[in-house]
Structures are given as structure tokens and as C-alpha cells.
Amino acid sequence: MVRAGHPAWDEDEAFFDERPVRRARRRRRSWLRMILMSSLMIAGLVHFAQQKSDEAQVKVRNGVPSSVLIAPAPAWTPVAAIPALYSVEGAPGPLVIEARRHTSGAREDMLTMGRFGDPRYARLTLVQGSPEPAHSFFVDIARRAAQAGLAVARNSQSRAIATKFGPVEAASMTLVGTSEQECQAFRFSETASGFGFQGWMCGTEAVIDDAQLACFIDGITLGPAGSPSLKALFSRAERSRTEACGAASRTAAISVRPPPRP
Known part of the structure; x- marks a missing residue:
């Protein structure tokens, strides 16, 4: 942007360094990625743990013989x-x-x-x-x-x-x-x-x-x-x-x- 009548401002702006800003943005994106990956990993661990628990309960139920209702003999x-x-x-x-x-x-x-x-x-x-x-x-x-x-x-x-x-x-x-x-x-x-x-x-x-x-x-x-x-x-x-x-x-x-x- 050209600012007429302010040569000093134009000179300072020409030498402005944007690299620290870019590095800060990269660091924020890295933290967001880490948080997202951690959440996905925790959700996956919870899912697998729940699946293992369900499988164990099914095995226990299958191991117990089903009860058979038998009517009592007539007196x-x-x-x-x-x-x-x-x-x-x-x-x-x-x-x-x-x-x-x-x-x-x-x-x-x-x-x-x-x-x-x-x-x-x-x-x-x-x-x-x-x-x-x-x-x-x-x-x-x-x-x-x-x-x-x-x-x-x-x-x-x-x-x-x-x-x-x-x-x-x-x-x-x-x-x-x-x-x-x-x-x-x-x-x-x-x-x-x-x-x-x-x-x-x-x-x-x-x-x-x-x-x-x-x-x-x-x-x-x-x-x-x-x-x-x-x-x-x-x-x-x-x-x-x-x-x-x-x-x-x-x-x-x-x-x-x-x-x-x-």
C-alpha cells in the first residue's frame, strides 16, 4: 500500500518480517493436530475396550446352560x-x-x-x-x-x-x-x-x-x-x-x- 507523504513509514513497512507470525500459526496448528489425534486415540481405546467387554459377556452367557422349565408332575x-x-x-x-x-x-x-x-x-x-x-x-x-x-x-x-x-x-x-x-x-x-x-x-x-x-x-x-x-x-x-x-x-x-x- 502506498502512503504518500510518509517516506519513513514506507521504509519501515518494506523491512517488516512476517516469519514469527507464520511460526506462531504453525505451532497453533500443531497443537490442534495433537489434541485431535489424542482424542481419536482415546475414543479408539474406549471402543476396543467396550468391544472386548461385550465379547467376554457373550462368552459367559454361552457358557451357562439355559434353564429348562419343567411342569411339576400331577399329584x-x-x-x-x-x-x-x-x-x-x-x-x-x-x-x-x-x-x-x-x-x-x-x-x-x-x-x-x-x-x-x-x-x-x-x-x-x-x-x-x-x-x-x-x-x-x-x-x-x-x-x-x-x-x-x-x-x-x-x-x-x-x-x-x-x-x-x-x-x-x-x-x-x-x-x-x-x-x-x-x-x-x-x-x-x-x-x-x-x-x-x-x-x-x-x-x-x-x-x-x-x-x-x-x-x-x-x-x-x-x-x-x-x-x-x-x-x-x-x-x-x-x-x-x-x-x-x-x-x-x-x-x-x-x-x-x-x-x-x-
Whole structure:
């Protein structure tokens, strides 16, 4: 730039040295490059470290076997009901027998005579070994009725009736399914042997009294496949059977008897 009238200024400007400025600029650019390279190196180290950590976690997961969810075995499993472990003398019809075994070793045999609503209908469940805690009479019968697809509509106070097994708890009940039926429910249990039974006996055209129910229960017999403890129990029971429930009485007890005239 020409500055007229100032020769001294022009002379000083002609000899101005720009090299220190260039060196300062170069030093600033060098620092920027170093900072940039350092940042890239740190970022690269962090990336590789993270990648190694992820690979290690994958190896650990692959080394641990995956858990397999297995459903627990059912508490009850069906077993062969033939040869029959129990029978009922003078049953009002063919017996339909089902059996199942609990994981604890307990066994249940369910004997059904007729169908609900028939003039003669009965259901009997015999248990050897008790896998469940004791319940009240009503709760026990209601649970058994639910298993048979029935419900308890009404029930009376329980009472004791004499049988060859000893006193048996019984009560009048109205069971409901596709219809209603008046029944006599019953339950027996012996703690020493772990044996017991419960069920009901129903009729549509007759009033079932205690004598009929007692003779029906006295008709329960044990088959040859019974255990020694059950054979001893039934042997004692047979010696306690009354004459009122002989062969003829048992047949009459389970037959339909018309209600008394008013």
C-alpha cells in the first residue's frame, strides 16, 4: 500500500518480517493436530475396550446352560382299576370303578352305581392313606360332590349310625346336577390304618333311612388284592356285622322303598 507523504513509514513497512507470525500459526496448528489425534486415540481405546467387554459377556452367557422349565408332575395319576380292590354286595346296578394314586403313595378307588337322577344311585370313594389334611364333614362331601359335577343345595345336621366299621358320620343332603336328588351322605375314617371312605346314596322315589344306609355300608367288601393291613381291618369289621344286614336284608336295604303313607 502506498502512503504518500510518509517516506519513513514506507521504509519501515518494506523491512517488516512476517516469519514469527507464520511460526506462531504453525505451532497453533500443531497443537490442534495433537489434541485431535489424542482424542481419536482415546475414543479408539474406549471402543476396543467396550468391544472386548461385550465379547467376554457373550462368552459367559454361552457358557451357562439355559434353564429348562419343567411342569411339576400331577399329584394324582390314574391307575388300573382291575382287578377291583373293593366291591359292594348287592349293588343296585353295575359298578363303574376308577382308581388313582397320589405321589405320597395314597390310593383312591371310586365306585359309582347308576347315574345321578336314577331311582337308585350311589357313589363311594375309598381312600387308603391320607394325602390331605382333614376337613369338616360338609366341606369333604361338598368337595367330593364337585368332583362328580354336583353341588350341595341343602344339608341337615350330621349324626352317627352304627355299621360294621363302627360309627359312621351321616347327614341328609340335597344334591344338585341336571336335577335335584335327596341323598344320604356319609363318611368314615380310621387314623390307625389310614383307611376311610365317603360318599352318598340317593333315591328319587324312596326315603333312605339309617337301616338302609347302614346295610349299604356293611356291603362294602375287600378284594383279594388288598394289603395285609386292609385285610385285617375288614376281617375285624366282618365280625362286627349285625344280623340285620344279612344277604336278604342287604338286598332289601338298597331297593327302593315307597315312602310311608300319611
